[in-house]
Amino acid sequence: KKGLRADLVLMPKFLGILVFDQANEGAKEAHSEMKNPGKLLFLGPTPENSVAGQIEILTTATTQGQDGIMISNNAGDQIAPAAKKARAKGMTVVTWDSPIPSSDGEQLFIAQVDFNETGTVMADMALNIIGPSGGEFAVLSASPDASNQNAWNAAMKEALKAPKYSKIKLVDLVYGDDQSEKSYNQALALLDKHPNLKLIMAPTTVGIAAAAKAMQDEGLCDKVKVSGLGLPAEMVSYTMNGCAPEFALWSFVDLGYLSYYATYLLATNQIEGIVGETFKAGRMGYYTIEKDPTRDKGMRVLMGPFTVYNKGNVEASAK
Amino acid sequence: MNDLLRKLRPERLRELVLLLLILVVLIFFSTVIEYYLNARLFNRVSTSVAIMGVLAIGQTLVILTRNIDLSVGSMVGFTAYFVGQHLSQNNEITPLVAIFMAIGIGALMGSFNGFLVAFCRIPAIIVTLGTMALYRTLLVEYSDAQTVLTVNLPKWLLDLPRVNVLSYERLNLRLMVAGMFVVVILFQLILRNTSFGRKLYAVGSNPEAAKNSGFPNQKIIFTAFVLCGALAGLTGFMFLARFGNITVVAGSGLELKSVAAAVVGGVNIFGGSGSIFGAVLGAVMIDLLENSLIRWLQISEFWRDAMLGMLILTSVATDSVIMKHFRNYRLKKTSHTNS
Amino acid sequence: MTLKTSNQPVLEVLNTSKRFDMTQALEDVSLKMYPGEIHALVGENGAGKSTLIKILTGLQQADQGELRLSGTPVKISNSQEAQAYGIAAIYQEPLLFPDLDVAENIFISHRDQGFFVRWDKMYKEAENILNDLGVRIDVQNSASGLTLAAQQAVEIAKAISLDVRVLIMDEPTASLSDHEVKQLFRTAKQLKQEKNVALLFISHRLEEVFEIADRITVLRDGKHISTRPISTVTKESLVREMVGREVNQFYATRKTREDGKRICSVKNLSKVSTFSNISFELHEGEILGFAGLVGSRRTDVGMAMFGINPADSGSIELEDKIVKINSPQTAKKLGIAYMTEDRHQLGLAMPMSVTSNITLPSLSRYLSRFGLIKREKEKKTANEFKNRLQIKTPSLEQEVGKLSGGNQQKVMFSKWLNTQPKIIILDEPTRGIDVGAKAEVHSMIQELAENGLSIICISSDLPEVLAMSDRILIMREGRQMGILASREATQESVMSLAMGQKMGLS
Amino acid sequence: MSIVLNKLKSWEGFLSLILISVILVNSLNSESFLSIDNQVNLFELSIEKIIVALIMVFIILNAEIDLSVASMMGLSACTLGLLVESGIPMIPALGLCLVIGAMGGAFNGYWITVFKLPSLVVTLAMLIGFRGLARVLVEDRSIRVFPSWFESLGQQPILGPIPLSIIIFLGLLILALIILQFTGFGRYVYIIGINQNVALYSGINVSRVKLILFTASGFISALAGILFAARLGAVRGDMGLSFELDIITMVLLGGVSIFGGSGSIYGVILSILIVLYLRNGMSLSNITGHVQTGVIGVLLILSVLIPNLKKMIQDFWNQRLK
Ligand SMILES: Nc1ncnc2c1ncn2[C@@H]1O[C@H](COP(=O)(O)OP(=O)(O)OP(=O)(O)O)[C@@H](O)[C@H]1O
Ligand SMILES: Nc1ncnc2c1ncn2[C@@H]1O[C@H](COP(=O)(O)OP(=O)(O)OP(=O)(O)O)[C@@H](O)[C@H]1O
Ligand SMILES: [Mg+2]
């Protein structure tokens, strides 16, 4: 049912990252589709103040009496008390992109992809690029505090145990804090540490671009490849010149769109948010709420799937 | 011998001590890290020092006048973004124009800092804490939180970090590093041998005396901030060339790093003493430690920062202890010749 | 001495007044300075001398009045302008650049220095100027370690190296000893005769005034009292005009007294490259003078005994017990007080009130059980000292920095007397104190000694040391040249030791 | 002293004026602003910062600085998490954390007083160092092991609507006021800030005062870290990241001179209120992110600029008149 009023807030990890703006686009699209007379706000903290800022925004939203909030959580379980308070005040709390690990205070998590699947996708890409003869690779992650990153890395390590990956070896895991310069330096350091490195896997859009630039600057694109999760617009040149032959991502526009639908329906009491419930999310079709298999507790809606980008499709998507 | 000692001014001495400590660090790490001492280490450290070094020089100018500039990180970010933005929209802009654009914007922001500090008499730490936030806000507002993409930048800029001036086997002297050397020598000359440079020291050493001597304190401090801003602008340009992707967090954290470099390099945080060479050596020291720790396999990712903090502390402490003894020794030796 | 007073004064101050919120520092003062003349300005502490000078050099602005340079009215709003007009000044408190070396300190404010610094030339010229002044300082060392006297010497060098028409010196001799004073006067006379400079000279040492001045102006309480040629003035009339009453400004001769109990005995005290083998005894109620030229390291001995820069070898015995003094706290506990010569940098917390400064070293006596300060008790003490030492201040809450130099000195005195020490080391105790107050300080020191306090009095004012001390220790370049009892000490005998004739210990 | 007091009064008067206007604008802008809930919340959200700001006043008055406070908060919180996780009972674990905080502070103080290194350098190094240790302790985990009484202590009100942390803050505030205004120690803090050499030459144990201050700073930071852990119920390596600048901003805005020796707690209370209310007001009007920091930055500059304005204009005219 359209036209019901619900004031909603979309909160990214922090402001100033392209993918979150894309998510906002998707949410706005859904907002106008639903003819919601309420407001949709896009509020986020600064990168330096991400954790405390997210908690503050959530608390203020509670005070303001917003009807629902969508959180891409960067504060781990530390946001749980504030989320619980918000729930107690009758607010709808949905997470997207990155969940609350313990799921305390969260009603629903909109998962972009299956976190275990992310592990497999990364492992597959690694195998693809390194080739059957095998070799060493390293992970350049965002920050040790991002729960989605940690989950993916863990999932990949799990996936690598399968026999078909026996020849490729994960030798290091470093963090670039989602800062270009730090990621760049870390990528260079990986080369020095591991002279036989064949691949840098960066499951972060900032990290992958920085690593690709670093390899290009050092003229090492033939020797060390880059892969991971990246934005086509940022990666197109590296894919075309062979620095980053293959990488993956999902659509953040769609993620924002889906998150909005789920949150709006919950906030207007059109769905209850229980396991097994199915709802229609506009142009994206039907989704079902399920128990989140990647966490002990909590429910999720799985968006999926991955798009894997390579020379064939990257230019079209970069537009 | 005594004559030599007499010539060895305290600031020269400190530079020597620092050089010595850097050597110690090199030797230590070469024993614990395989293939440590090679051309790659030099290339790596020199390129990243090129960026930090230029910024540390700017910071030094300001610290010498008994002030501090905490907004340098935001200035670097803003210029990198601004110039990047313009270059991606218009690939025709020539390198020289781009560099001057960067320096000009930096100088503009620096002059705002300088105006508030020198003419409005607001303590520098307050002004620059404020403008640190302000410039970053401007950046976010200006950029609308979008990213400058490497793809859109002109080719000459992307190739810039790879350009060598000199090459010996695999040892490369990159253009950016050479650029830094030019800046270092220029400012060392200015500080040591021009009356403007000496007045910079004087103002920081004793502002009241400088006023009594009729120096234009305000103009000197203002100039220091403008120069610092201009150098931050230049750093921003180098930053853009090196990292390509510029987001709204670009350069944050550089303010403390540049202060650390200056101070490790023996620039007195209370103004009046220190040298450009020292500041650059400080930048080398910190960068070398960081680079080496990253490469040290025994040190996990998590131990690195803890080690870095301790190493900075011990190097500064060692430096100060050695300096104290040296200074006493020098005093003793030279005073003997006197009496 | 011929007075070649040309009819055109080079600098005139007309009807100038200046008020600080509670004090009328200057009231309708006029003064004329002629080229080739040394003009002395005298007056009690707080009479307004320094204020007048600051107005001349643009450091402070007069409330009303006029300045004329060679007859034309000018406005001087900062010292750069003053310099441009050829007016240079040495202020009462030396203000150097501690991080720059001595030579730079001398030359940095030269307007003709040019764009590039010529280091070699600068070092050579600096050495020459200092040699002319009879001071030996390494011009390539930084100015940070210099004693007050050396700083003063550098200030003088700086001022005379400038090409000036008017040179103003605010108590330049306050911390200089005879030797340097002679050199300074020689230079001053040279400037006067050869370059036709007008000099304004301020001093509390009247002998000096009579030695050098051509004319003399007296200020009292901010008012102009008189200006006369020196030949028409006598010491008595001058003092009367300054103080407004009769003062016995001659040193009360020290009563000879039997030796009291031995309080302290110092044996072979040495500090590497500073001083060596200093040995003396100090008795109850005794005044031990320390004489010597500038830089003879008397201050260093004082600081070593107070634990600031402890000696490396030798021993100090207090009441027959060997003590180790390695911090001022220990010294204070042992009953030693040290009053520094540099009240600006080391002596007083200038923005704090008179009261807080007086109680600072003995604050623990004013604390209640929970560490709270007993304000009433504090105020009472401060008031006692204000009356006893006649400190001139509008209120006890006044910032010390706003008192005149002499009154600041009195506050510093109070601060240490209030710790009720057994031994007090006075470093240049009458530095910058006017005649009236000086007599008071002297009788106060005598009285303290009479009451059993042992006093070490470091002073560059030779007549003062001679008159006050029971015995005099003479130092030269860190070595002890001898100890003279007061009856054998004369100006000549002390001077010859200080200049380098060694004699056996007496 | 009366002149000093007058000056302070006018500075604080000025701050009060800003504060009143902020409150007015806020309450007109949003009805929820004045609600007790919001008032408690806005304090609680920054309680750790403002507790540390109290000790920072002492440090800055002393002409020193402590940049390592936020890292110490993180370190103590992580230590607590790790200790509790490894089965040590809550109370001894808390005690141990406070001891570690004090020791960390004393460690800073040691380098500053014994080696005479500038505090900016020492605490800058430990800003990196303590944070590094916190990371070493918990690596990339988030530890969530606290007993429920501890969490509710951090989250639930215990006195009317007021939670424990605010009560602790008020207690510390009163203590700080008394120490600074009425005790000998407070006087020493000021004098050392004005001129350390004068204090030294007066036989005051300057090193001891500094050592006490830095130890206290470590201790209070650890306490703040513990309260932070209780409020959030979980600890991670990045807790309190970059809080130090906010804390120092509050102190400076309160009129404490960065060169030491002048300023008062009253001004800092006002500035804390201004910053918190301003942030809250902006959040309630949905202004977040960099704009918020930008506004605080501008405020910081303006607050010092406006009192200087009169003198500046005079100077300008003097220059012109010549
Ligand atoms: N900045 C100031 N604020 C308030 N009062 C001041 C200030 N400077 C000087 N005074 C007062 O003005 C009067 C004159 O001071 P001034 O320094 O000119 O005396 P002086 O003659 O140089 O004394 P001395 O011989 O002790 O140096 C004194 O009462 C002093 O307390
Ligand atoms: N010829 C000199 N003239 C002036 N200062 C000197 C000279 N030689 C050394 N000095 C400085 O004086 C210091 C030692 O003097 P110290 O203060 O111990 O002696 P003093 O007899 O008390 O001298 P003063 O009269 O200057 O107080 C040295 O540290 C040095 O910087
Ligand atoms: Mg005077």
Ligand SMILES: [Mg+2]
């Ligand atoms: Mg002396």
